[in-house]
Amino acid sequence: MNPLTLQPISGSLHGLIKVPGDKSISHRSIIFGSIATGTTTVTNFLDGEDCMRTINAFKEMGVTIQKNGSNITIEGTGLSGLIEPKKELDFGNSGTTTRLMLGLLAGLPFKTTIYGDASLSKRPMSRVVDPLRLMGARIDGVQQGNYLPLTIKGTTLKSIEYDLPVKSAQVKSALLLAGLHSENKTVVREKSPTRNHTETMLQAFGANIKTDGHTISISKTTDLQGCHVEVPGDISSAAFFIVAACMVPRSEIILKDVGLNETRTGIIDVVLQMGAKLTIQNERIVGGEKIGDILINGSQLSGVTIEGDTIPRLIDEIPILALLATQADGTTIIKDAQELKVKETDRLLAVSENLSKLGADVTPTEDGMIIKGNTKLKGGSFKSYDDHRIAMMGIIASLVTEETVVVDNIDCINISYPNFVNDLQSISK
Numbered sequence: 001m002n003p004l005t006l007q008p009i010s011g012s013l014h015g016l017i018k019v020p021g022d023k024s025i026s027h028r029s030i031i032f033g034s035i036a037t038g039t040t041t042v043t044n045f046l047d048g049e050d051c052m053r054t055i056n057a058f059k060e061m062g063v064t065i066q067k068n069g070s071n072i073t074i075e076g077t078g079l080s081g082l083i084e085p086k087k088e089l090d091f092g093n094s095g096t097t098t099r100l101m102l103g104l105l106a107g108l109p110f111k112t113t114i115y116g117d118a119s120l121s122k123r124p125m126s127r128v129v130d131p132l133r134l135m136g137a138r139i140d141g142v143q144q145g146n147y148l149p150l151t152i153k154g155t156t157l158k159s160i161e162y163d164l165p166v167k168s169a170q171v172k173s174a175l176l177l178a179g180l181h182s183e184n185k186t187v188v189r190e191k192s193p194t195r196n197h198t199e200t201m202l203q204a205f206g207a208n209i210k211t212d213g214h215t216i217s218i219s220k221t222t223d224l225q226g227c228h229v230e231v232p233g234d235i236s237s238a239a240f241f242i243v244a245a246c247m248v249p250r251s252e253i254i255l256k257d258v259g260l261n262e263t264r265t266g267i268i269d270v271v272l273q274m275g276a277k278l279t280i281q282n283e284r285i286v287g288g289e290k291i292g293d294i295l296i297n298g299s300q301l302s303g304v305t306i307e308g309d310t311i312p313r314l315i316d317e318i319p320i321l322a323l324l325a326t327q328a329d330g331t332t333i334i335k336d337a338q339e340l341k342v343k344e345t346d347r348l349l350a351v352s353e354n355l356s357k358l359g360a361d362v363t364p365t366e367d368g369m370i371i372k373g374n375t376k377l378k379g380g381s382f383k384s385y386d387d388h389r390i391a392m393m394g395i396i397a398s399l400v401t402e403e404t405v406v407v408d409n410i411d412c413i414n415i416s417y418p419n420f421v422n423d424l425q426s427i428s429k
């Protein structure tokens, strides 16, 4: 346990932060670079624990990956060059590694056992295992394969057409990866668009993939070609500073080179709707992804309803948005967010318990919460539940509390943002 004690601040937030590389894109750069032939170079790779799980998995499968800080070079083996790992693969805390690798491993000609930490071992895998079994995958594990550890006996896959029952980019991506090595065309349909980095990057690596936003089809492609990937800054990491700057009066900060892919910018839409002073500068396209700088000034916001198709576009930002809602005028309603119950922890519970303990007016609901805003928050203990996004939310909460906040364990922040506390300190004036 590594607790952090945070004193209330008297000043405001000023300065510039370059948030680390996008976690989703970093994972995918390793996966696609490894299964392509030739060299893939990656810049601004997220040097966090989750992405290291993906790197280590491919090293175990015979891929040469060199890492120099946030610069990565991958000598891809092609799909047919991957070898059976000599040991079980440890995916730690990473849901993305687990779900995406399931789709890949299902069609490779060897046996793999995968496991993870206590949190990952409680997260449902049948959402991926069930459709993969329809494709012919042979996967065994706890409770009919719903939980890790899982053993995958790779086999020839057949393609399917599948309507996603959960709004999940991880499930979609797993099926597209399986589709890469199954005969005929695999079709995945989603009701609400989820992050589309897999589709964009597979196109860049030369896959036979087509998408119209709701329906994605992929045909067998065994000859992906290595390329260069420049990873945009992670909007899910930027979210903590967007909220911080909105909440602390007289703040003005700039977040440089942040990914602004529309499947991820729900947080920007929501804070603008709440009345935030936020502008985007230097918007441009890098490697198929929109990026830009975000300028934010502190201002008094108003509550909103966050629901429906917006939820997948800000799924990981809901905890920090809930904190923002406690400082906004009026009521914020968060609906359709039941997926938060199966993240690194039950984030609906973690958020409502922590905020209530700090003195916020929060009523939990089946699929979200109702927050009556503009409440003064007192200090006290803040439980991270060993979830990186909850721990970072606790640290940001201390910017608006009247007394000291103690976050019980901040080690989990290394999952997605190892330099978070330093970056926050650098703008606290």
Ligand SMILES: O=C(O)C1=C[C@@H](OP(=O)(O)O)[C@@H](O)[C@H](O)C1
Binding pocket: 023, 024, 025, 096, 167, 168, 169, 170, 171, 173, 195, 315, 316, 339
């Ligand atoms: O595909 C991805 O990289 C991710 C998808 C989301 O999960 P779901 O697909 O389970 O919604 C998100 O919460 C996670 O942090 C990363």
Ligand SMILES: C=C(OP(=O)(O)O)C(=O)O
Binding pocket: 023, 050, 093, 094, 095, 096, 097, 316, 343, 344, 389, 416
């Ligand atoms: C849910 C998250 O990640 P994962 O599913 O990869 O563990 C997250 O980073 O908030």
